[in-house]
Amino acid sequence: MADRAGVRSLAARAVRIGAFGGAAAVRMAAIAATSSGTTRGTRLAAELARLTERLGGAFVKAGQILGTRVDLVGETVATALGRLHDSVEPMTPEEALRTLRAGLGPIPPELVRAVGGPSVAGGSIACVYRAEHGGRAIAVKVRRPGAGAAIAADLAVLRAVAAVAARLPALRRVPFLEIVDQVGDCLMAQLDFGAEAANLRRLHDDLAEVPGVVVPRPVPELCGDGIIAMEFIEGLDRGALDSLPARVREAQITSLVHAVYRMLFIEGFLHIDLHQGNTYFMPDGTVVLLDAGLVFRMSAEARERFTGFFAGMIRGDGEVCADILLSTVRRTESETNIEAFRGEVSALVMRNVGMVARDFDLPAFCLDLFDLQRKYRLYAEPEFIFPMLCLLTLQGVVKRHHPMMDFQLEAAPFVMHGLLVTSGTTG
Numbered sequence: 381m382a383d384r385a386g387v388r389s390l391a392a393r394a395v396r397i398g399a400f401g402g403a404a405a406v407r408m409a410a411i412a413a414t415s416s417g418t419t420r421g422t423r424l425a426a427e428l429a430r431l432t433e434r435l436g437g438a439f440v441k442a443g444q445i446l447g448t449r450v451d452l453v454g455e456t457v458a459t460a461l462g463r464l465h466d467s468v469e470p471m472t473p474e475e476a477l478r479t480l481r482a483g484l485g486p487i488p489p490e491l492v493r494a495v496g497g498p499s500v501a502g503g504s505i506a507c508v509y510r511a512e513h514g515g516r517a518i519a520v521k522v523r524r525p526g527a528g529a530a531i532a533a534d535l536a537v538l539r540a541v542a543a544v545a546a547r548l549p550a551l552r553r554v555p556f557l558e559i560v561d562q563v564g565d566c567l568m569a570q571l572d573f574g575a576e577a578a579n580l581r582r583l584h585d586d587l588a589e590v591p592g593v594v595v596p597r598p599v600p601e602l603c604g605d606g607i608i609a610m611e612f613i614e615g616l617d618r619g620a621l622d623s624l625p626a627r628v629r630e631a632q633i634t635s636l637v638h639a640v641y642r643m644l645f646i647e648g649f650l651h652i653d654l655h656q657g658n659t660y661f662m663p664d665g666t667v668v669l670l671d672a673g674l675v676f677r678m679s680a681e682a683r684e685r686f687t688g689f690f691a692g693m694i695r696g697d698g699e700v701c702a703d704i705l706l707s708t709v710r711r712t713e714s715e716t717n718i719e720a721f722r723g724e725v726s727a728l729v730m731r732n733v734g735m736v737a738r739d740f741d742l743p744a745f746c747l748d749l750f751d752l753q754r755k756y757r758l759y760a761e762p763e764f765i766f767p768m769l770c771l772l773t774l775q776g777v778v779k780r781h782h783p784m785m786d787f788q789l790e791a792a793p794f795v796m797h798g799l800l801v802t803s804g805t806t807g
Contacts, residue, residue: 392533393530393533393534393536393537394533394537396435397435397537400431400434400435401431401435404427404428404430404431407427408424408427408428411423411424411427412424421456422456422460425456425457425459425460425461426460428443428457428460428461429443429460429461432461433469439534440503440504443461469502470498470499470502470507471502471507471522471524471525473495473496475524475525476495476507476509476522477492477495478525479522479523479524479525479606479607480492480495480522480606480607482605482606483573483604483605483606483607484602484604484607488513488602490511490512490513491509491511491520491602493511494509494510494511494520495509495520495522497509500519501657503657504524504527505523505524505527505531505570505571505673506521506522506523506524506527507521507522507524508520508521508522509522510612511609513599513602513609516611516612517611517612517614518599518602518609518610518611518612519596519609519610519611519612519613520602520607520608520609521573521607521608521609521610522606522607523571523573523606523607527571528568528571531567531568531570531571532568535560535564535567535568538560538564539557539560539561539564542557542560543557567674569673569674569675570673570674573603573604573605573606573607573608574603574604574605576608576671576672576673577598577600577603577608579672579673579675580595580596580597580598580608580610580672581597581598582649582672583595583643583649583651583669583672583675584596584597586642586643586647586649587639587642587643587669590635590638590639590642591635592631592632592635592665592666592667593635593636593638593639593666593667593669594613594662594666594667594668594669595668595669595670596610596611596612596613596668596670597610597611598610599611613660613668615662615663616660616662616668617660618656618657618660620660620661620662620663621661621777621781624661624663628665629661629781629782630781630782630785631665632661632665632666632667633777633778633781633782633785634782634785634790635666635667636654636659636667636774636777637774637778637785637787637790638790638794639667639669640654640770640771640774641790641791641794641795642794644683644686644767644770644771644794645683645686645687645690645791645794645795645797645798646794646797646798646801648677648678648679648680648682648683649675649676649677649678650675650676650677650678650766650767650770651669651672651674651675651770652674652675652676652766652769652770652773653671653673653674653675653773654669654770654773654774655773656777657670657671658670658671659777676766676770678763678766678767679763682763682764683798684798685704685707685708685764686763686764686767687795687798687799688700688704688799689701689704689705690788690791690795691795691796691799692704692729693729693732693733693788694733694788694789694791694792694795696729696730696733696734697729698722698725698726698727698728698729698730699722699726701725701726701729702721702722702725702726703722705725705749705753705758706718706721706722706758708764709758709759712758713757716756716757716758717756718756720756721752721756721758724752724755725749725752728745728748728749728752732745733788734786734788734789735786735787735788736783736784736785736786736787737775737778737779737782737783737784737785737786737787738779738783738784740775740787740788742771742772742775742787743772743775746768746772775787
């Protein structure tokens with residue numbers, strides 16, 4: 381019976397995707413045909429955001445990530461998708477109360493009052509409300525009913541597509557299913573609010589020594605299944621960064637980059653959802669990081685290898701980078717030209733050494749790297765996808781607001797620290 385229910389849910393989700401996608405395609409075609417050049421782009425982008433919101437689940441998360449990449453999708457599309465970070469249609473008070481009752485049992489009156497009013501933010505998985513508790517303001521994050529079923533169905537569709545792609549001769553050795561499964565594990569983990577509360581605590585503790593970075597502490601007595609309570613930080617404004625003086629912006633971007641590098645190279649604990657709804661830049665020069673739902677814990681071996689790979693990039697040692705990639709390959713074919721692969725990886729690294737953020741095209745670098753792996757049928761550890769995704773999300777805001785930052789050189793002290801951690805562990 382459970383299998384039948386799962387099949388019905390998947391079929392219903394596929395029908396919903398097809399219906400909404402088809403209707404949106406018709407509307408977008410009409411917009412393209414009838415709109416003037418000055419409004420066409422804005423209306424098409426708004427329709428794309430509307431479609432993404434209506435599809436929900438994993439589609440909203442994909443839209444949020446794209447909304448951070450102004451350099452890839454352009455200002456108009458990024459602006460339209462930007463509202464998906466914290467302005468998705470909220471759930472009803474009855475839905476929120478149902479989640480609170482299931483997670484906490486008796487509901488404190490202050491939480492009843494909070495969810496009876498407007499939410500302060502709404503994303504694909506949860507809504508956030510402001511409440512008063514113990515004489516202080518807190519933020520209460522409440523999971524949407526049905527969010528898990530929608531994401532699970534989306535991942536099933538993606539897994540089916542990946543299985544078909546993996547059978548194509550040219551793509552047979554690409555670990556599509558493993559990549560989808562790892563991404564799926566991260567997305568499904570966002571539904572575990574107990575784990576997210578623990579992640580938030582760890583993020584707060586790990587970044588406590590990074591100057592200028594603030595992570596709210598959870599309130600344990602008000603956390604439960606589907607509910608996370610944490611400190612409420614006043615004055616969050618998604619558009620504040622644009623209005624700050626250039627020197628303040630650049631200092632804040634540097635603080636954010638240092639926080640990410642610490643988590644990546646030293647802790648091996650990645651926040652891979654640093655979109656503009658989770659990263660806020662305050663007038664006092666601090667950076668606030670929210671939402672520890674979409675995180676990834678690298679294995680010690682993967683952290684060591686990625687840190688070594690980045691160290692090779694900083695030094696311009698492409699051969700070391702190639703050797704690290706080769707060390708993650710599970711099987712090579714007898715006809716594979718390993719030396720040619722090493723030579724091309726080395727040349728790619730040398731072309732990108734020492735570039736400032738304005739000139740360093742990380743998406744192009746990643747694509748070139750993956751193309752080389754496909755060309756020689758050598759595929760690196762899928763865990764490398766997550767630090768790359770973390771850096772891709774980060775690079776968008778760096779290129780826009782601190783284009784002269786040396787993205788690689790800023791990593792050097794954290795890479796060295798990470799290598800010392802590895803040496804101490806293995807020694």
